[in-house]
Amino acid sequence: MKIVLASNNPGKLAELQAMLAPLGMALIRQAELGIAEAEEPFRTFVENALAKARHAAQHSGLPALADDAGLCVDAFGGLPGVDTAFYATQFGYAKGDGNNVRALLEQMKDLDNRRAALVSTLVAVRSPQDPEPLIAVGRVVGEIAREPVGSNGFGFDPVMFIPAFGKTFAQLPVEVKNAHSHRGQAARDMLRLMRERWLPTS
Numbered sequence: 001m002k003i004v005l006a007s008n009n010p011g012k013l014a015e016l017q018a019m020l021a022p023l024g025m026a027l028i029r030q031a032e033l034g035i036a037e038a039e040e041p042f043r044t045f046v047e048n049a050l051a052k053a054r055h056a057a058q059h060s061g062l063p064a065l066a067d068d069a070g071l072c073v074d075a076f077g078g079l080p081g082v083d084t085a086f087y088a089t090q091f092g093y094a095k096g097d098g099n100n101v102r103a104l105l106e107q108m109k110d111l112d113n114r115r116a117a118l119v120s121t122l123v124a125v126r127s128p129q130d131p132e133p134l135i136a137v138g139r140v141v142g143e144i145a146r147e148p149v150g151s152n153g154f155g156f157d158p159v160m161f162i163p164a165f166g167k168t169f170a171q172l173p174v175e176v177k178n179a180h181s182h183r184g185q186a187a188r189d190m191l192r193l194m195r196e197r198w199l200p201t202s
Contacts, residue, residue, distance in 0.1 A: 006056035006066035138185025
């Protein structure tokens with residue numbers, strides 16, 4: 001079964017491909033099909049993920065999977081949230097993971113409350129008109145480290161310190177990170193939903 005991934009992020013593709021492999025599903029990035037990225041005008045992860053999934057399904061004729069994820073910092077009232085990918089641009093930096101981390105550390109340098117959550121919302125649709133999209137959410141709570149540590153992962157992984165491991169996500173082996181990450185949680189739940197609702201029972 002082929003599914004279009006409504007993202008052009010190679011990190012997300014690699015993580016989700018590995019997680020969906022047990023179902024025999026092949027993920028194809030929308031860029032490979034010439035599909036432009038969808039507008040993301042909404043203020044919640046679930047609305048943006050649904051918009052992206054419907055857009056990819058509309059233009060590909062295939063089922064589609066979309067992820068909207070971000071960092072929610074307690075001290076900022078849950079922001080940057082849906083604006084996570086563009087966080088650095090608010091402070092005059094170019095868009096990019098490294099600049100996002102730099103901007104975040106600058107904004108938090110005098111803050112003692114460093115609690116934050118990484119949130120991933122996955123939405124899958126069988127068609128653009130699917131009345132029953134599959135929705136799976138994963139959430140990991142940690143603390144923003146004072147400086148980046150580790151070289152695995154992407155995004156805010158180098159500064160997302162997970163107390164249970166005593167390490168940042170970027171210090172963990174990929175398989176450990178995938179097993180415990182927000183996207184890993186969401187993908188496992190999505191796997192369960194797809195098995196229950198999309199795959200024929202033998």
